Amino acid sequence: MAVHSLTSVNSAEEVQSRPKVQTTFRPDIEGLRAVAVVAVVLFHAAMPGVTGGYVGVDVFFVISGFLITGLLWREVDSTGSVRLRAFYGARARRLLPASAAVGVITMIASFLLLPPLRVPSVLHDGIASALYVSNYRFLQQGVDYFTAHSFPSPFLHYWSLGVEEQFYLVWAPMFLGTAWLMGRVRRRKKAESIVSQQPFLVVLTLVAVGSFALSLVTTYLAPVTAFYPLPTRAWQLALGGLVALTAGYWRRLPRHVASVIGWAGLGMIVLACIWFDPTTLFPGTAALLPTVGAILVIAAGCATPSLGCGHFLGWSPMQAIGRISYSWYLWHWPVLVLAPELSGHRLGLPARLAAALLSAGLAWLTLRCLENPLRFSPTIRNSPWRSLALGGVATAIAVCVGLTLLTVVPTPVGRGAPAATPHVTATSPPPAGSPMAAYDAAVQRAFGEVQAAVAASAGLTAVPSNLDPPLAGLVEQPGFPADGCLRDFVQSGHPECAKGDVTSATTVALVGDSHAYMWAPALEQVATEQHWRLEVLAKAGCPFMDLYNQNSLFRDVNENSSHCEQWRTQIITRLRTEHPRLVVVDTWRGYGFDETAPPTAGYAAYDSAWIASLTRLVQQLRAMGSTVLVLGPNPDPHTSVPVCLSGHLDDVMACTPLRSTAVNTSGIAAESAATQAGGGQYADLTDLFCTADRCPAVVGNTLVYSDSNHITNEYSRLLVPAIGALADRALAHG
Structure with a gap:
């Protein structure tokens, strides 16, 4: 594989005068x-x-x-x-x-x-x-x-x-x-x-x-x-x-x-x-x-x-x-x-x-x-x-x-008896002009039905054989549809992502990162039923707040790798133009936290910069004339639930986190106060996931989490009545 010698040495003195590479052990x-x-x-x-x-x-x-x-x-x-x-x-x-x-x-x-x-x-x-x-x-x-x-x-x-x-x-x-x-x-x-x-x-x-x-x-x-x-x-x-x-x-x-x-x-x-x-x-x-x-x-x-x-x-x-x-x-x-x-x-x-x-x-x-x-x-x-x-x-x-x-590799299939599919009754919203108490009652009814289904599953031991979605079809990432409505880390701009009744004069915007996008299945069904136009505006890894101006390091990383700040500016401009009646905001609360390494964002969810930024965001959206509904976080199971269940098919409790470790009560309270200070409404969603002490990984036959922090499309659709009642209340009394 070597070619013939291309050179010959004619001058020993010249060769000796050239610098040599050391050949001895170093x-x-x-x-x-x-x-x-x-x-x-x-x-x-x-x-x-x-x-x-x-x-x-x-x-x-x-x-x-x-x-x-x-x-x-x-x-x-x-x-x-x-x-x-x-x-x-x-x-x-x-x-x-x-x-x-x-x-x-x-x-x-x-x-x-x-x-x-x-x-x-x-x-x-x-x-x-x-x-x-x-x-x-x-x-x-x-x-x-x-x-x-x-x-x-x-x-x-x-x-x-x-x-x-x-x-x-x-x-x-x-x-x-x-x-x-x-x-x-x-x-x-x-x-x-x-x-x-x-x-x-x-x-x-x-x-x-x-x-x-x-x-x-x-x-x-x-x-x-x-x-x-x-x-x-x-x-x-x-x-x-x-x-x-x-x-x-x-x-x-x-x-x-x-x-x-x-x-x-x-x-x-x-x-x-x-x-x-x-x-x-x-x-x-x-x-x-x-x-x-x-x-x-x-x-x-x-x-x-x-x-x-x-x-x-x-x-x-x-x-x-x-x-x-x-x-x-x-x-x-x-x-x-x-x-x-x-x-x-x-x-x-x-x-x-x-x-x-x-x-x-x-x-x-x-x-x-x-x-x-x-x-x-x-x-x-x-x-x-x-x-x-x-x-x-x-x-x-x-x-x-x-x-x-x-x-x-064994295919993980539930070994437990088939479980009933949980059902939450959808009710019509209160008539126009009803007092706030009527909307509160509708929210409480929907939450109550979900809480009953959650409580009934708190003692589940074996993964149901009819788990929906089945574990075998899951990987260690959320199963979001490739519709372009969730922009990835390097995509800029945002396409037209209208769902529901696209001709309706009532526009609801769902804005945030992938945690906002996981509510798209629920809100799309609500929008279809209520004849709203749902605009989905989400970008993975980008909280929809002005945190980039608070920390230069995080701004340097994300402004260039994910274009978060540019994307946020574009979406704010778009919302000003479209004037949605309701803006629903959600975001992952894991930014800045990692269990084995220092914070990577330069700030942490629920810290002072986060809370102040949330208030500014709500005020900014309210100034556009929109009602603002901030969705609280889903519990954090601290593990990939499908992966955990695949290794504990007979022990669901091994993958079921305690409410005390999965829910940041003080952070939710701080976010609620910050949202109200900005003139918006805040929805604590904890009771849609947890009993007084546990946050089940499976409700009925429905898998709650698609990975370590996102919920499945199936569980999102299960919560349609509760999410619809929250949106109705926000629109009626914005």
């Missing part, structure tokens, strides 16, 4: 690997003070760029060619068996430990990881690395391995192609065939500049899109490569200067680990801090690999950690994710650290029993074809295991 780089993996592991273990430990992956990218570029340059410099079979064979022998082995064990453990409804998604992640395309799978799914830890994939960390493997696939042909072009130019000019570093420096500089520009722009437009793919990460690998090509110049640094540079670089990495957190806009310019830090450490080591910070990095414990860094990285995340499933409860900090240490032990075993024997086996090492075959077989085994397990 203990400082092994120690730097230890720093990187410890940072990542402690971040994933939610260690206080290491909120930016995810930058360890950026350090790994720089190291890979330095080592792989150095390896390729040495071969091009000595032979004028790159032996692709040997290069890819060495990478396959080194990386694929361990990755595949951990992947297979993770898939089997996930199959055995996770609820059936979660298993297919994890197995697909495992297959994608075995093929080293999981970074694009997570990108396509819109998985935010920093907010995916409530129900994380045990393969989430494989995204960086995908970037590394894609880097290997691209880098070697890029070097080979550059060398080939150099040879053609020199033959055409009949110039001396001396390999020059300049074209490679130019190529890597162009890659670094182009990739960084793309990363910078994409980070501000769509951070998730910038985080995972190789094109927005290649600049970090290219900068590491530039250090490799200029290593000879770095070696000339005075020792005291190199020592200062090395410590400064290590300090930059540590600073990023403790300064950054999941709210940091990343990668973007923030990634420069750990990247430049890693560059400085490696560059200083070219001059003094055993002095300055190199002395610390060369310390035997750091070397030991560095040796297991690859396997530790592979093991730590699945252990942290699956350990709670094995223990049956969330892990505290001591338990998480113990799990991390356990994964280090597994890494040592993997290194001793799998990595090193295969890596250094003469039979395999001396044959690129055997090395490639080893990697191919390992990958094929992992993929086949995933596909096989997919075929035997």
